[in-house]
Amino acid sequence: MVVTNIPENAPAHCPGPDTEQAGKASACAGCPNQNICATTPKGPDPAIPLINERLHQVKHKLLILSGKGGVGKSTFTSQLAFAFASDENTQVGVVDIDVCGPSIPKIMGLEGEQIHQSMSGWSPVYVQDNLGVMSIGFMLPDPDDAVIWRGPKKNGLIKQFLKDVDWGELDFLLVDTPPGTSDEHLSITQYLKESGIDGAILITTPQEVSIQDVRKEIDFCRKVKIPIIGVSNLYNEGESHTIVTI
Template sequence: MIEVQHAPSIPNPPSIPSNAPSIAHELAGKSDACSGCANQEIWTGSCAPPHSLRMNDIKRKILVLSGKGGVGKSTFTAQLGWAFAADEHKQTGIMDVDICGPSIPTILGLTREEIHSSASGWSPVYVQDNLCAMSVGFMLPSSHDAIMWRGPKKNGLIAQFLKDVDWGSLDYLVIDTPQAQSGIDGAVLITTPQEVALQDVRREIDFCRKVGIRIIGLVENMAGFVCPGCKNTSQIFKPSTGGAKRLAEEMNIELLGSVPLDPRIGKSADYGVSFMDEYPDSPATTAYLDIIDRISAILDQK
């Protein structure tokens, strides 16, 4: 069982340098991290290693997908990252490329942080010594700004996150994304019990199989409501067609587990703290940790 520990407080970073990336810049999604670097003239080549070399320093790359918004994909991503980082000997990164809804900075308590750049690339923002994150949200002038990107420009920014971010050596990189990417160890798909969500997940499963992405398993989120007082569980989203269990059997994939809806999950996300750390006795915490243990076991089998 993975043990969850309190994260140490992180001091405020220095002010952002003038050459740091911004989503509003005309070259965002097009340029690389060396653009504007003061050290550029003393180098005969690019400061940062190519995409392939950066990815070689990351042992496990995991996608968290849903195919539908509002099912708790980003919240699960954060809990997965916190749980991996509970082992102080493991280095974990979270990459948030959900351009339409970059919520990872809020969930991790990093809304006031900014990206810094150096000769080795963009530096991720650290939650604690062994947990860092990179998000489109760090590049927005404010949390109210929308990103109206499609096609090549959107794909260009994702490529920059892979190529230009100085992740260092990671044991796990958890990627919060609305769409499947290549070059990863597997995908965890998130759904809620009702059929309208399951339909989108079926399409996501089909897509993963067509492009050759390994599916680690399926997680059913918001599977019943847990009363914080009496601890009783009641259904909020009725599994009218059998829920995630039926879908997993139908699609021949593993159901990793079901996480009940605890209102304190939302509260923890708003305050940027680990729900599992704050509420270790919640049935949802038990479910999260069982699921994460199973994901770790599956990845170790590879």
């Protein structure tokens, strides 16, 4: 299994992305997120109370993570959303925070759709009555347009997806993330910290290069204290996959 290759005594040396020592402690030397953590403004974000209020009717929030791109993360997110929404009494939302590579609109059959605004905020694009989606893909004039944004602008959009979208009452909010453990991951963790993240599902494939990257994602979850509730090990044998509960 993937998890057995992770040392049990892995050091929890990260001071945390929202502490005064973030990016400055000796343990931060060599970390790819050192500059991000060091330059991120510290102290309470005034948007956090607004996010908490907007999401207070969301029962469960799940992050879909992977260390490597192209392992089926967005496909898994969409299929899990459709599975939850197969019960018409279950309300489901999907927020796509892969700002530079949004694939959720295409995977979920929503290409060409646009975001609409009402008095209560942005309205998600609905696949069906109980399944809403939000993605930057709905804002692009052409789906082939490149999004060339630096970290602060990407983080600002993620914040808007959480505080300005009228998600309403949801049983599940699934967050489809980009590969890696960088800007978007730190932002979503910070913004949802107070309202609560129920856990993360990690996506990988059996190849060693993919497993190597998902180990980093496991370490990220440990450092930011997100429970890992499962691993999906996708492989090319028909339509099958395996979910491993941790």
